Amino acid sequence: MKIVGIKFKGNNKIYCFKNNDLELKSDDLVVVDTEKGNQLGKVVNVDMKNNNLDINTMKEVISIATSKDVKQYENNLKEAKEALKFVKDKVEKEKLDMTFYDAAYTLDKKQLTFNFLADQRVDFRDLVKEIAAKYKTRIELHQIGVRDKAKNIGGLGPCGRPLCCNTFLSNMEAISINMAKNQNLVLNPTKINGSCGRLLCCLAYEDNVYTDHRCKLPKQGTIVKTKDGKGKVISLDILNKKFTVEIDDKQYTYDFTEYKNEK
Numbered sequence: 446m447k448i449v450g451i452k453f454k455g456n457n458k459i460y461c462f463k464n465n466d467l468e469l470k471s472d473d474l475v476v477v478d479t480e481k482g483n484q485l486g487k488v489v490n491v492d493m494k495n496n497n498l499d500i501n502t503m504k505e506v507i508s509i510a511t512s513k514d515v516k517q518y519e520n521n522l523k524e525a526k527e528a529l530k531f532v533k534d535k536v537e538k539e540k541l542d543m544t545f546y547d548a549a550y551t552l553d554k555k556q557l558t559f560n561f562l563a564d565q566r567v568d569f570r571d572l573v574k575e576i577a578a579k580y581k582t583r584i585e586l587h588q589i590g591v592r593d594k595a596k597n598i599g600g601l602g603p604c605g606r607p608l609c610c611n612t613f614l615s616n617m618e619a620i621s622i623n624m625a626k627n628q629n630l631v632l633n634p635t636k637i638n639g640s641c642g643r644l645l646c647c648l649a650y651e652d653n654v655y656t657d658h659r660c661k662l663p664k665q666g667t668i669v670k671t672k673d674g675k676g677k678v679i680s681l682d683i684l685n686k687k688f689t690v691e692i693d694d695k696q697y698t699y700d701f702t703e704y705k706n707e708k
Contacts (some may be wrong), residue, residue, distance in 0.1 A: 446463050446464060446465070446466060446500065447463075447464045447491065447492050447493075448461050448462070448463060448464070448492070448493040448498055448500060448503070449460050449461070449462055449463075449464045449469055449488055449490060449491055449493065449506060449568070450485065450489045450490030450491075450493050451477055451488060451489065451506075452487050452489050453485075453486045453487075454486060454531065455547070455549075455597065457560040457610075457611075457612070457613060458616060459489060459490065460479075460486070461493055461498055461503060462477050462504055462505055462506050463500060463505040463506065464480070464491075464506055464613065465505045465507070467506055467508070467509060469488050469491050469506070469509070470491060471488055471489060471490070471491060472487060472488065472489075472514075473487070473488040473509055474487055474488075474509070474510035474514075474515065475487075475506045475507075475508065475510055476506070476507045476508050476509075476510050476514055476536060476552060477504060477505070477506050477507060478504045478505055478506075478507055479504060479551070480504075481551050481556050481558070481585075482551030482552070482555040483507065483551055483552040483553045483555075484551055484552050485510055485514060485515070485518045485552050487518060487536050488583060489496060490639060492649070499633045505550065514552065516548065517552060518552060518595075521552065521554065522549075522552040522656070523548075524550065525547075525548040525549050525550050525555045525557065526548070528548050528557060528559075528576070528580060529545060529547065529548040529559070531576075531579065532545050532559060532572070532576060533545050535575060535576075536572070537704070539572070540610075541567060541569065541572065542563055542564065543562070543567050543569065544559045544561060544562045544563070544566060544692050545559055545560070545561045545596065546560050546561065546562065546589070546597055546598070547559070547560050548560075550582075554582055555582060555583060556582060556583045556584075556585060557576070557580055557582050557583070557584055557585070558585045558586075558587060559576075559584075559585070559586050559587065559636050560587050560588075560589050560593070560597070561587070561588060561589065562588070562589055562590075562591070562594050563571060563588055565668065567697060569586055572586075589602055591641045591642055591643060592610065592617055592641050592643050592645060593617075594641065594684075595608055595610055595639070595640055595641035595703060596608070596610040596611055596612065596614075596617070597611075598611070599611035599612075601640070602639055602640055602645075602647075603636075603639065603640075603645070604647075608639070608640060609647060610646060610648050611627060614646060617646070618649050620644040620645070620646060620648050620649055621644070622641070622644065624644070624648040624649060624652045625637045625648055625653060626646065627653050627655050627656060627659065628648070628652065628683070629681065629683060630648075650676060654684070655683050655684075658683045658684065658686050658701075659681075660694070661686055661701040661704070662681055662683065662687075662688050662701055663678045663688055663702060663704055664678065665679070665680065665681055667677050669690060669704065671690055671692070671697065671699060671703065672703065673690075673692055673697050674692050674693070675692070676690035676691050676692035676693075676697070677691050678690055679691045679696070682698075684703035686700065687699065687700055687701065688701070688704065
């Protein structure tokens with residue numbers, strides 16, 4: 446049995462499912478079994494190869510979507526939009542400190558999920574009861590972070606291009622300030638933060654390269670022995686694997702192959 450990669454609307458992440466011995470091809474719309482209920486998804490990979498995947502615990506593709514399934518999905522989108530408006534009106538009326546961004550039904554309408562943003566913890570139990578009483582299904586309110594908000598809404602990054610999280614990133618990696626330090630970036634929030642106000646996702650793209658190159662270079666401020674004598678490392682050109690040393694008030698630049706650690 447093959448493993449297929451499935452994407453869902455509004456989410457760039459690829460999820461793995463057993464193909465259930467169905468003859469599937471890329472771009473096929475399929476109905477899949479998920480923890481939240483049946484969902485409509487699109488096939489993006491018909492034969493995923495990954496030794497870390499446990500096929501025994503994996504959910505499966507139920508069937509290729511029929512025109513009835515697609516019609517139901519489109520109707521669900523319309524009804525979820527109406528439900529979102531209902532909730533927004535309730536939140537405004539009850540003056541809850543919550544901002545709702547989207548709503549979605551499972552294909553079988555057994556669950557209605559809302560995503561919202563809030564600066565702090567909010568008691569929304571009464572709100573859930575009101576929504577459940579109106580829509581007669583299981584209700585889930587999911588608090589998202591500002592990075593998730595940017596992923597859902599989209600926009601332009603400091604580079605002038607569409608946000609990576611909204612276009613091609615399938616996983617939201619953990620980004621740390623150490624990545625910025627590792628790349629010798631100025632720790633200015635306007636330079637290293639994205640549109641969401643958090644550290645730029647792209648800090649992770651080249652971090653492994655910087656880490657690898659740094660291992661081949663001396664640390665800034667250390668004393669090293671060179672062909673021109675001993676001196677202090679005053680700067681690093683990490684990507685080009687070069688370093689500059691000050692010796693007797695003169696500066697010399699060396700390639701990493703010329704680095705000899707002074708023990």
